[in-house]
Amino acid sequence: MPTIQLPNAGWRPRWYQKKAWDTWEQGCKRQLLFWHRRAGKDEINLNMHAVSAHERPGTYWHMLPEAAQARKAIWNAVNPHTGKRRLFEAFPEPLIENMNDNEMFIRFKIGSTFQVVGSDNFNSLVGSPPVGITFSEWALAKPAAWAYLSPILEENGGWASFITTPRGNNHAKSMLDEVKKDAFDRVTNPAGWFWEVLPVSVTEAMTAEGIDKQRKIYVGLFGQETADLLIDQEFYCSFAGALVGSYWGAEVARAEREGRIGRPIAVNPAYPVHTVWDLGKASNNPIWCFQVIDGTPIIVDFYLPDSEDLADWCKWLDDQGYKGNDYVPHDIMHPQWGTARTRLQTLKDHGRKPKMVGIASFADGVNAGRQTIKLARFADNERVADGIEGLKAFRREWDDDKKCFRDVPVKNWAEHYASAFRYLGLAWREAIVAVVKPAGDPGTYEARPDGSIRSNQTVKEAVDAMVRRRRAAR
Structure with missing residues (x-):
């Protein structure tokens, strides 16, 4: 030879x-x-x-x-x-x-x-x-x-x-x-x-004419603005701009600029940590963990199971102290993998509190996720950073025949991350902690250590009380 x-x-x-x-x-x-x-x-x-x-x-x-x-x-x-x-x-x-x-x-x-x-x-x-x-x-x-x-x-x-x-x-x-x-x-x-x-x-591996030719192709496919971004990205190695075809790339980029991503956020023990599941197999079942504080969703953790045992997932959440509601899709009523029991029953058996997210169209879920990203704050831990990458990479399929993006997601790893976040977008407002009126005499006022005065009355009660006093003084 x-x-x-x-x-x-x-x-x-x-x-x-x-x-x-x-x-x-x-x-x-x-x-x-x-x-x-x-x-x-x-x-x-x-x-x-x-x-x-x-x-x-x-x-x-x-x-x-x-x-x-x-x-x-x-x-x-x-x-x-x-x-x-x-x-x-x-x-x-x-x-x-x-x-x-x-x-x-x-x-x-x-x-x-x-x-x-x-x-x-x-x-x-x-x-x-x-x-x-x-x-x-x-x-x-x-x-x-x-x-x-x-x-x-x-x-x-x-x-x-x-x-x-x-x-x-x-x-x-x-x-x-x-x-x-x-x-x-x-x-x-x-x-x-x-x-x-x-x-x-x-x-200088390509001529200016060759790049210009590619730019014209992109203009025909995506329009001038996106074409220029693509040329800068693919040929001039620019990191500006979101992934072309991304559902939420612009919103995530804005959240990063506004400092709502990557800042230290500790779990507030006064509020429960809720979870949102996609309910696939382990690699397809990311779990977002969040709190709602003062009407704002706070994303405190992200968990991607590495075993197929649902009991292991529950134990991980319990070990972190995440014991709020578990928001899950309607297929939780399907039998658990390899058994006759539903996953709803299994979650309850492990002390979890599953709540089904209301049925919504894919488009409504995507929009709910988009609006949530505009409001949310994301913790800076490594797991949440991994989840955020999934939100950035969640993108539409390209239809090569029609030369346009289809409103159908690319079926890859990011789609699973995004599915769970769509459910989060649909569910987090249900988790807002109701404001409970302080106990005690509604007519009394409390002097607080910081020098402020707090009434135990609601605004309506205070107004009604004022009206009654004026009438009594006539």
């Missing part, structure tokens, strides 16, 4: 890719690359997998936001310039032992495996834990994927590469902000992070 060299077929990084490639070869195990569209992000990472799989036998994943998207963009993709599958441009076919098309899986003769996966189903994959992962289109991916996988790579010394174009001020931008705090020095800190933002104005 002829000698095969890697990278395959004499591939070499383009000049502007070379810094990222060199730092990876020198031992950098964490990369965050914001490169413009068509800068060759997946290309360089597929070659990283090919080399790494033959230097260190193990499991390697190339992860996109959704498994279906991964099949189209990587597994079945063909290079239009060569007519060859992208996979085989990076992976020489003589090195491949076998392939499984259904699972988008490759086994190399050396023993390593490579799989194309989605961040929507990564935790259902079986087999050895990965030692090398590419998170492609990271700004659109489920942020919990990294939270779940980072300890694995930390333990086994594996590498992770995050490649993306910006998609507004979301989890990918937050990661960049954190990484930039510790400048990477490839001499003294070879195991640290390497980050890079590469707009087309730096790489």
Whole structure:
């Protein structure tokens, strides 16, 4: 058999890719690359997998936001310039032992495996834990994927590469902000992070005419304003603007500007903490936890179960002291998974207080969520931040035939986060604590420690009493 060299077929990084490639070869195990569209992000990472799989036998994943998207963009993709599958441009076919098309899986003769996966189903994959992962289109991916996988790579010394174009001020931008705090020095800190933002104005990989042509396409599809945002985002790596097609992106962005997101908020023990459920399986059943204080919804926590046992979910909420109402959709009357009992009965058996949210259309739920975001305050804990990313990423499907957005949500991880929040939007006003008139003589006044005077009368009672006094004085 002829000698095969890697990278395959004499591939070499383009000049502007070379810094990222060199730092990876020198031992950098964490990369965050914001490169413009068509800068060759997946290309360089597929070659990283090919080399790494033959230097260190193990499991390697190339992860996109959704498994279906991964099949189209990587597994079945063909290079239009060569007519060859992208996979085989990076992976020489003589090195491949076998392939499984259904699972988008490759086994190399050396023993390593490579799989194309989605961040929507990564935790259902079986087999050895990965030692090398590419998170492609990271700004659109489920942020919990990294939270779940980072300890694995930390333990086994594996590498992770995050490649993306910006998609507004979301989890990918937050990661960049954190990484930039510790400048990477490839001499003294070879195991640290390497980050890079590469707009087309730096790489000059596309001509002005080519970008203008793309702008005109976007104008025809989305209008001038959105087209300009997309060009700035995809080609000039701008982080301004919300995700195109987002239901609530503008409202979340406004809440961030107004300081209603990310500020320390302690749970107020004088008010109950209520919960809102979507009632799917564990990964599809996010739970928002909130209080209502002075007529304002306060989002204090967000819980994404990691077990399929509803009893575990109840225990977690009880352990946090969250024992208010549990607002749930009407399918709570369906039998619990694998039993004849309804989930309503199971919740009650565990001491919870389920209340069904009124039936509303999808559009009404979306609007209720939107109006709630305009009022709400969100705590700064890590779990709530994960939930907020779901609100930002909740977006409409694009109809490629009609060239417009459909009023149907993309069925991904964010849709589940948003479903629970739609119920929160419909339910939180029911949780407003009623104002109870203080006990005691309604005619007396109380001097308070702060120097103020408080009456035990309501306004109506005080007015009625004044009227009676005036009549008696006549």
